[in-house]
Amino acid sequence: MKERLKTFTLLVLVVSSLLQSYVLLFRFPGSDSVVQSKDSYIRTEEMGPEERADNLFFPDKMVIHLGEDQHTVFYPNDTFYNLVFNRLKGRTFDNFQRRMVANIDWNKIRAENRGIELSFQSGIPVTLLQRIMQIVPDSLFEGERIDKIWFYSIEGESKVHVMFFSTEGDVVYEAAQADLTVQDVDQLVDFGLNWMPYKMVEGRYYVPENELNMISVELPIGIYTTEQMQRSLFFDPSITRNIREKDGSEIYTDSKRSLQVDQGQNWISYTDPAAPPSGESNPGKDVLSAIDFVNQHGGWNGTYGLSRADESEDRTLVRFQQYYGGFPILNTPGFQYGVMELDLQKGTVTSYERSLLYLESAAMEKQMMKLTGGEELEAKLALYAEDGAIRGLDPVYLPVITEQGLLLKPVWAVELHNGAIVTVE
Numbered sequence: 001m002k003e004r005l006k007t008f009t010l011l012v013l014v015v016s017s018l019l020q021s022y023v024l025l026f027r028f029p030g031s032d033s034v035v036q037s038k039d040s041y042i043r044t045e046e047m048g049p050e051e052r053a054d055n056l057f058f059p060d061k062m063v064i065h066l067g068e069d070q071h072t073v074f075y076p077n078d079t080f081y082n083l084v085f086n087r088l089k090g091r092t093f094d095n096f097q098r099r100m101v102a103n104i105d106w107n108k109i110r111a112e113n114r115g116i117e118l119s120f121q122s123g124i125p126v127t128l129l130q131r132i133m134q135i136v137p138d139s140l141f142e143g144e145r146i147d148k149i150w151f152y153s154i155e156g157e158s159k160v161h162v163m164f165f166s167t168e169g170d171v172v173y174e175a176a177q178a179d180l181t182v183q184d185v186d187q188l189v190d191f192g193l194n195w196m197p198y199k200m201v202e203g204r205y206y207v208p209e210n211e212l213n214m215i216s217v218e219l220p221i222g223i224y225t226t227e228q229m230q231r232s233l234f235f236d237p238s239i240t241r242n243i244r245e246k247d248g249s250e251i252y253t254d255s256k257r258s259l260q261v262d263q264g265q266n267w268i269s270y271t272d273p274a275a276p277p278s279g280e281s282n283p284g285k286d287v288l289s290a291i292d293f294v295n296q297h298g299g300w301n302g303t304y305g306l307s308r309a310d311e312s313e314d315r316t317l318v319r320f321q322q323y324y325g326g327f328p329i330l331n332t333p334g335f336q337y338g339v340m341e342l343d344l345q346k347g348t349v350t351s352y353e354r355s356l357l358y359l360e361s362a363a364m365e366k367q368m369m370k371l372t373g374g375e376e377l378e379a380k381l382a383l384y385a386e387d388g389a390i391r392g393l394d395p396v397y398l399p400v401i402t403e404q405g406l407l408l409k410p411v412w413a414v415e416l417h418n419g420a421i422v423t424v425e
Contacts, residue, residue: 048299077326115152127284
C-alpha cells in the first residue's frame with residue numbers, strides 16, 4: 001500500500017513539473033509565447049495610439065459652389081465639413097463611365113452650377129476610397145487614383161452628376177448611378193450660404209474675399225529618445241552598434257537594418273533593405289501596410305491624414321500629413337516636422353522617416369489671428385503668379401521652435417508648379 005502511494009505521489013510530481021515547464025515555455029492561450037521567431041516584432045512601449053486606416057483617409061478641403069460664380073471652402077474639422085462629408089459617405093455610387101476631361105467646360109460648370117468638390121491632394125487609390133465611401137467595385141475604375149470628386153446639378157436636369165477625377169489628368173469617371181437627388185445636393189450646398197466667400201483665380205486656386213480667422217497656438221513638446229526608437233524598430237536593440245557621421249548624425253545598425261538620427265533636426269531615417277517578396281506592387285495595399293507598420297512601431301503622435309501614395313516602378317512612396325485643428329502642419333527644409341514618409345516595395349517597408357518631436361495636448365498660449373485675404377492677399381500672390389506659376393493655395397500652420405515649445409503660426413502655403421512651397425502671411 002505504501003509503495004503504491006509513493007508511486008502515485010511521484011507520478012503527480014512528475015506531471016506537475018511537466019505542466020509547469022509547458023506553461024513557462026508557451027504560456028496559456030491569449031498570452032504571448034516566450035518562443036519568438038527571429039523576425040517577429042516585440043512591442044516594448046507605446047509612443048502613441050494605434051489608428052484605424054479609415055480615419056486617415058479624408059479630403060484636405062471641400063469647395064462649395066453656390067451658383068452665380070460664388071464659392072466657399074470648408075476645411076477638416078469644420079462643423080459643416082463633417083456634416084457634408086458624413087452624408088456623402090453614406091451614398092452609393094455605381095456604373096462608372098469614362099470620359100475625357102477636355103470634352104467638358106469645367107469653368108462654366110463651376111461658375112453656373114451648384115455643387116460640392118472634395119479634394120484629395122496628390123490622390124487616393126480607389127481601393128482605399130472604397131473604405132470610406134460606398135463605391136461599387138468596377139474593374140474599369142478601381143485601378144485609378146482619385147484627386148477630386150465633384151458633385152453638381154444642372155438647372156433643368158433631374159439627375160446629379162458625380163465625377164471622379166483621375167490623377168492622370170485627362171480622364172474623369174462619372175458614376176451613372178448615384179443615390180443622390182438634386183434636393184440632396186441643394187441642401188448640402190446651402191450650408192455654405194453664410195460662410196466666408198472665396199474667389200476662384202485662373203481656374204486653379206481660391207482666395208478668400210476677406211481675412212481668414214485662424215488660431216495661433218504654442219504647445220509644449222516632448223522628444224522621443226534614440227533608445228525608444230531603437231526598441232521600437234529593432235528586434236534586439238542590444239546587438240546594434242553606433243556609427244558617428246562627420247555631419248554630426250548617428251547611425252545605429254544591427255548589420256541588417258539601420259537607423260540614422262539627425263540630432264540637429266530631431267529627425268530619424270530608418271532603412272530595411274531586405275529583399276521584398278515576389279509579386280506586383282499595389283499602392284492601395286502598400287498604404288495599408290504602411291499604416292500597419294506605424295501602428296506596430298510606435299503609433300501616431302497626433303492627427304494624421306494620407307497626403308500621398310505615389311507608385312513608381314515597383315515602389316510606393318506613402319506620406320501622412322499631420323494636422324492641428326483641421327489645418328496641416330507645414331514640413332520645411334529648415335525644420336522637418338509634421339509628416340511621416342514610408343517607402344514600400346510590394347507591401348514591405350524599406351524606409352521610414354519621421355520627427356522625434358511630438359506635441360503635448362495642453363496649449364500654453366492661444367490667440368486669434370487674421371490671415372490676409374482679399375485684394376491684399378492677391379497683391380502678395382502676384383509676385384508668384386506670372387505665367388500661371390501658382391498651382392494651389394491653402395492655409396497651414398508653420399511650426400517654429402521657441403524656448404517654451406512649438407509655435408504653430410498660421411500662414412498661406414503657396415504651391416508652385418515646380419513643386420516648391422512658399423509661405424505668405
